[in-house]
Amino acid sequence: MKKLSTRWGSAFGCLVIGAGMMASASASELTVWCWDPDFNVPAMQDAAARYTKLHPDVKITVNNIAQNDIKQKLQTQLLANVTDGLPDIVLIQDDNAQRFLQGFPAAFEPLSDAIDLKKFAPYKVAAATYNGKSYSVPFDSGVTGLFYRSDYLAAAGYKPADLQDITWDQLIKIGKDVKAKTGHDFFDLDFNEAGLVRAMMQSAGKWFFTADGQLDIIDNAPLKAALETYSKLWKADIVKPVSGWSAYTGAFTSGDVAAVASGAWMTGTIKGSPDQSGKWGVAPLPKLDGIEGATHYSNWGGSSWYVFSSSKQKTTATDFLNTVWAGDIDFYQGILINQGAVGSLLAAREGAAYKASDPFFGGAPVWENFSNWLGQIPSVDYGTFTQEVNSAIQAQLPSIAKGGSVDEALKAINDRVSQQIQ
């Protein structure tokens, strides 16, 4: 009798577990990690709502976690080989992607077979390609623009047309005039952020590495020109030094400085001050002086969605990304209007919202401009050690700003990084 009862017990147990498994198979739950409650999080929530409307049995939870915390959690968990508690989908910034893909080769699910990635801007797909497979569904583009206060420029006698097709040297001259006329600095810069230098360099189609992954610093003409331009900006005395993100954004949203060069995602922050509507304009990035292949188009930031190979709901997760993020053009119009998110799905550019003009930017067709520039961004390979080089550049920025030698800085960056990446 005793034996029988245990046998019955285990049979019953199997039944319960089986039923449980079936239940979880029919009603699947997806968890997503991403940062920025004004940008990525609402965009993902919108995407989730669209998918659950089609598939009411799928529940998608979007967790707002700071980018640094996501990086930390991934790094510790993947290293410890613990996949419990990892989400199904995670957002990773493009210049960080290779570090994860190469450091933890089996952790992410290749998506290039399941999803047609040709539909996206090629430079975004390249950033997440490793060993011939691409691992992400590209999200926002960090297509750069020069956001400026048109009223300050008008006070110094400049029209929007004067910012088209110019070089950095010409921009510095404009900046000096603006400061002389209005008393406002032109830019504000943080020594802990080398994004401007990276954006200038990429606009000429270069990154920190050669095609075969070797460090390329000393003879990197665009990088040298970018650092020299950085030095000139400070020398012209048109830069307000700031420290930290809130001080950085505060300087231009409060009207303290006249302009900011940044990714398209900065639009949301700038439009956060509705009282400045009509006083802003967007121009393409100036060109680097005297550099072959220099363009007006570059990238700053931008990130993409990754699926963990440990996820129990891989298929659902992939289908979700494929249905909404790689197919729903209407969805991209919504996040463009609401979050200012310029997606990298090329077909989205045909939507109505991209054609609309924005009264905040004086009625200019900013989105159409951004998406036109997006297609012309030189594609570069971000490599594995971008963070290292970036940190080495940051270490040199204060001395460059004080007028120190750019050649010495390049040498110091090169020495430091070659020591670090061994």
Place this chain on the structure above:
Amino acid sequence: MRRRHVCPCGGTKSMRSKIAHGEQINGWLFVMPALALLGIFLVYPILWSLWISLQVGKGSNLHFGGFANILRLFGDKVFLHALTNTCVFFVVQVPIMILLALVFAVMLNDAKLWGRGIFRTAIFLPCVTSLVAYSALFRSMFESDGVVNNGLMALHLIAEPIQWLTDPFWAKVMIILAITWRWTGYNMIFYLAALQNIDQSIYEAARIDGIPARARFFRLTIPLLKPVILFTSIISTIGTLQLFDEVNNITQGGPGDATLTLSLYIYNLTFQFMPSFGYSATVSYVIVVLVAILSFLQFLIARDKK
């Protein structure tokens, strides 16, 4: 925990040893849970990190590298830079803070001082604030158009704002100001406790002998507080060597690595850069070795000449 030789129960020798044996076992059983926890959460991680510090490789592709990480230390300029910064912080900050804490303690120990409870609380209060919260506050206070600069300008002490956060020199000064504000009260409490243990008759005798206040401070108070001064300087040194929260939250090690500390560098190696766990474990052992050497030196200097 040696048992007394004379057992009050007065049993035979074998009985005594049996009881002793039983008590030994019981004793070990009682400390076993604590020992097991210590073993799992303290000894094991220490040994494991020692093992990791001998590994090289990126991310999860670790393999044994012997002393490669230690050799890497010597060529690593960033490490040397972080080490120099850390040393500057404790060489400048610890003596200032110890002296301030001592002066505050002696002043607040004066029974005639009005409202000393309020002052004690005020000076100790910074220690109960969260590190991140006070860092965020200091950061906003020391911005170029923050409260500090505006205050100094209003008093006409400075002509133009000091770039606390963006100038390498002033950033260091600012971090030192911040940690001094946060930790002086903490050290003061130790001195206050020690001062209350000093017999007042010693001071009375000194006063009757006509010894001036300053000499009483240097010749009586400081020598009598020597063990506590030693203790506080050791814990402050260790604390400064591990400095992380303030620099991470106020300056992020910047501008241009001017406030990069060893702990922040370890964090960067682990979480910001391509993860290099072996090397970051090696750098953490540098802190361990430094703490050991400095504590030993401080003991040696303060040893009683007997």
